Amino acid sequence: MAKPRFDVLGIGNAIVDIIARTQEDFLLSHAMQKGAMVLIDEARAHSIYAAMGPALEISGGSAANTIVGVASFGASAAFIGKVREDELGRTFAHDIRAAGVSFETPLAAGGSSTGRCYILVTPDGERTMNTYLGAAQELGPGDIDSEMVAASAITYLEGYLWDPKNAKQAFLKAASIAHEAQRLVALTLSDAFCVDRWREEFLELIRTGIVDVTFANEAEIKSLYQTADFDTAVAALREDAALAVVTRSEQGCWIVSREGTQRVGAVPIERLVDATGAGDLFASGFLFGLARGVDLSTAARLGALAASEVIQHMGARPETSLEALAQQNGLPA
């Protein structure tokens, strides 16, 4: 097996975040489920934007955020995702490349405009997301660069890829190439409502070993196993998954494998500003640790550190070097 060219390759919906602070009553009056990600059409996108307050735009997308975090740790990283050749699409491409990530997916010349996520951040720091997939709908198997997948130690895929019509074929193609090349495949369950839409398919991915490493939060595994009890869900996951990491906000994370379950604490923060990207950046640190071959609890500590950085400012991309932050905290980098 050749030495991998990339530590981690991410495949996901390429999205630009449009973020505004808001009060709780805005969510109520616009029928938004606090903390969730819902898919919206272009008409709803326009009406939400017209109603929401002054916003800032920052490149986002769950797997893309994770990959930018991996690069910020100093690892080699690549991303596959679809934007259109429009202003937001060029912004997305600029930002991910400027973060040191290899991004070669051709921009769509026509069709839907670049995907956008309208994010409302309430005073408690919780984020509520409304996603217009736009050009991300166009991602298909043809966009999967086989050589790139085979040359990546870990291919990381987001559950959100089950929403656009052709992306799941791209997902399965990438997973198959990765395993043929004896590489690892990782998946994030993305969102509790996404799990609700694709429960059986996600369970099959995990049970059949198409996925080697599963990332989820508490709400997502409860949705996966349709239980209100966290321990029940963890026990079920332990039966199904080779390796899983379940994040639980300030309570830390649970590393779940057939050998047992191990808890690693969260990194304390001064102030929760914007929870957007907490899970994405946890995955950055854990994947970076896996790629570097550290033990699982150290990988989880790297994940907790990255998550603590991103929730203390607006936006889901790190504002500081995670490599430097890891060094300051005595972690491998």
Next chain:
Amino acid sequence: MAKPRFDVLGIGNAIVDIIARTQEDFLLSHAMQKGAMVLIDEARAHSIYAAMGPALEISGGSAANTIVGVASFGASAAFIGKVREDELGRTFAHDIRAAGVSFETPLAAGGSSTGRCYILVTPDGERTMNTYLGAAQELGPGDIDSEMVAASAITYLEGYLWDPKNAKQAFLKAASIAHEAQRLVALTLSDAFCVDRWREEFLELIRTGIVDVTFANEAEIKSLYQTADFDTAVAALREDAALAVVTRSEQGCWIVSREGTQRVGAVPIERLVDATGAGDLFASGFLFGLARGVDLSTAARLGALAASEVIQHMGARPETSLEALAQQNGLPA
């Protein structure tokens, strides 16, 4: 004289900021003068963007930032400035309207794209600005809504308007209408290099009383009077200006009038994150105070408070309600 419909009307270059953190050596290797605003053409804009790191986009423009701050204090505010009907132009229009500002300038259907300012923020929090004026070049006297000017207690103009080719005619038209309606005219000198480009014209505006209130920082009045000595510059300004306020970062501000000079302290901050908008938001508070009829030192305290908010986060628009902040600090709002 009819009761004004707007407390403050701002007229300025409508710009979207594209902000990235950077290291000092980036400024050196790209021949940028730290802390200054320079005008760039579209080719330079593309080359700076290609070289700079991951960025976030936030609506900006000096006078526009000031006016958003005035609205955040709870006052009625309006803005006149030119963007194109493109993605960034729609973003600018959304953001300023969502902040509660009346913005009716028609978006240009064609021509140059919406103006952008590429802002590099160094680890010390200082910002270095590269402005592509784009559609802002198209602002002209025809864009000045005479009724709106006559109905505004204060018309606030930025010195930067001397850079686009037709905006100074728009500036002079607005000042004339304001004075005919017995309203006040305020000016910010904008930038030391801008003062260097337009020194004689700015001096004439101040000396002839076309401008009633002048805002400047230390570097700008030193440039205006071509002296390295702050006190010399203040003394000269006192001869020329009916009323001026000179900001001096953490040393506070000097209120300069024919009656004398009075210093008001800055508001202490925890951490300087991004100095962009410090002067703009100082003007917000001072103008709001003037419009409300408070004494000059209270107006300056409102200005210092608004400036302290904006420099503790990225971007030049307030992230919190300045009205609430003023109330928390026992100031009129």
